[in-house]
Amino acid sequence: MKKENLFTTFLLVFVLLFVLVACDGGATTPAAEKPATDEPVVVEPTESESNLTLWVYDDGRLKVLTQLGEKFKAEYGVGLNVEVVDLGEIKNIMALGASSGEGPDMVIIPHDNLGPMVEEGVAVPIELGDKASNFLPNAIDGFTYNGELYGLPLAVENIGFFRNTDMVPDAPKTWDEVAEIGTQLVEDGVAESAIGLPDLTYNVYPLYTSYGGYIFGRDADGNFTPDDIGMANEGMIKGMIWIKDMVDSEVVSSNVDWEASHVLFETGKSAFIMTGPWAINRFKEAGVPYAISAFPAAEEGGEPGYPFLGVQGIVINGSKDNVLMAQAFCTEFLATEENYQAIFDAEPRPSAWTTIFESADDPDTAAFNEAGVNAVPMPAIPAMGYVWDAWVAAGNLVVTGELSPEAALQDAVAQIQTQIDESQ
Numbered sequence: 068m069k070k071e072n073l074f075t076t077f078l079l080v081f082v083l084l085f086v087l088v089a090c091d092g093g094a095t096t097p098a099a100e101k102p103a104t105d106e107p108v109v110v111e112p113t114e115s116e117s118n119l120t121l122w123v124y125d126d127g128r129l130k131v132l133t134q135l136g137e138k139f140k141a142e143y144g145v146g147l148n149v150e151v152v153d154l155g156e157i158k159n160i161m162a163l164g165a166s167s168g169e170g171p172d173m174v175i176i177p178h179d180n181l182g183p184m185v186e187e188g189v190a191v192p193i194e195l196g197d198k199a200s201n202f203l204p205n206a207i208d209g210f211t212y213n214g215e216l217y218g219l220p221l222a223v224e225n226i227g228f229f230r231n232t233d234m235v236p237d238a239p240k241t242w243d244e245v246a247e248i249g250t251q252l253v254e255d256g257v258a259e260s261a262i263g264l265p266d267l268t269y270n271v272y273p274l275y276t277s278y279g280g281y282i283f284g285r286d287a288d289g290n291f292t293p294d295d296i297g298m299a300n301e302g303m304i305k306g307m308i309w310i311k312d313m314v315d316s317e318v319v320s321s322n323v324d325w326e327a328s329h330v331l332f333e334t335g336k337s338a339f340i341m342t343g344p345w346a347i348n349r350f351k352e353a354g355v356p357y358a359i360s361a362f363p364a365a366e367e368g369g370e371p372g373y374p375f376l377g378v379q380g381i382v383i384n385g386s387k388d389n390v391l392m393a394q395a396f397c398t399e400f401l402a403t404e405e406n407y408q409a410i411f412d413a414e415p416r417p418s419a420w421t422t423i424f425e426s427a428d429d430p431d432t433a434a435f436n437e438a439g440v441n442a443v444p445m446p447a448i449p450a451m452g453y454v455w456d457a458w459v460a461a462g463n464l465v466v467t468g469e470l471s472p473e474a475a476l477q478d479a480v481a482q483i484q485t486q487i488d489e490s491q
Contacts, residue, residue, distance in 0.1 A: 267462030277372030
């Protein structure tokens with residue numbers, strides 16, 4: 068063979084070998100032949116999955132939730148950022164902006180803000196399974212909307228019936244007894260007001276319910292329904308008549324004022340007041356002797372009036388990428404007696420966890436629990452937003468003598484119904 072042909076053949080073989088090696092590249096060690104390791108394979112989360120964000124509307128639980136977030140990260144590898152955000156901003160973002168991906172992964176809200184979030188398709192249902200039995204039934208009820216649970220209940224809250232124990236050693240059993248005792252104290256010059264009325268709506272609701280009053284009825288599935296507005300029912304009217312009689316007897320002022328009613332009680336100038344745990348510190352600082360009890364009944368041996376129940380809980384934002392991890396935080400991690408006890412210890416609001424609720428040994432907490440044992444969650448349906456202005460107006464018209472209780476409450480129903488119809 069000629070030298071030129073040998074050289075050409077050699078060159079072709081060399082090029083072929085070079086191409087084969089180059090094509091094999093870095094795949095000289097097949098996956099099955101990779102060296103074994105005892106270290107777990109770590110998958111770095113994406114930026115959107117690296118942390119969960121939780122918005123709270125007050126700072127009472129900020130520290131304990133941050134601590135629990137650190138515990139969650141140690142167990143699940145995902146951090147938790149807890150931020151204090153105004154409740155109005157939370158409602159705006161969750162009802163309007165969350166559908167476009169704005170806002171946090173989770174929020175803590177009062178349950179009566181839930182309705183618009185569900186209606187906008189933002190709130191995500193939560194499945195507690197067997198753990199549901201650990202919670203107060205009315206706390207679960209508070210975050211149940213159209214038959215589905217949309218929040219993890221954390222704490223419950225209701226008002227109680229306060230009395231000045233120097234003036235009234237024993238708790239009255241009926242509203243007639245309240246009127247009789249309070250009137251006598253005013254006539255004797257011991258008190259300036261028979262009872263403090265912070266408002267004629269939320270804080271006085273147990274008066275109405277003792278007579279059978281209610282705001283919205285429930286449908287066959289137990290959901291509050293705007294098809295049954297109870298504002299002008301017989302019980303509501305009787306409760307408003309009781310208030311009107313006290314005003315007409317001049318033992319209660321027609322100028323209903325939240326702050327003034329609290330000042331009268333804490334200065335020993337009023338025998339009774341219906342208010343909540345937020346008033347405890349000011350009453351203690353004022354040194355007024357008080358006790359809290361269940362609400363009076365309409366008649367001897369009747370059922371005590373019951374207040375609205377407020378439930379605070381966590382709602383998951385379904386428009387975010389971390390829904391599954393947020394659900395794991397709520398149902399797998401947070402929902403344990405140990406964690407709920409830590410939350411209660413950090414801020415002793417009555418817990419939604421039944422055993423912690425029932426074991427409350429602080430006298431005031433135990434008394435509030437007793438007063439709220441039959442409390443009904445404030446309706447979370449959007450129509451509840453139309454109630455307050457109409458209810459306030461009705462009360463004002465009654466105490467100023469412009470309308471009778473029946474006429475004022477019927478007007479309120481008409482106003483609420485009109486707004487419901489216009490919203491549909």
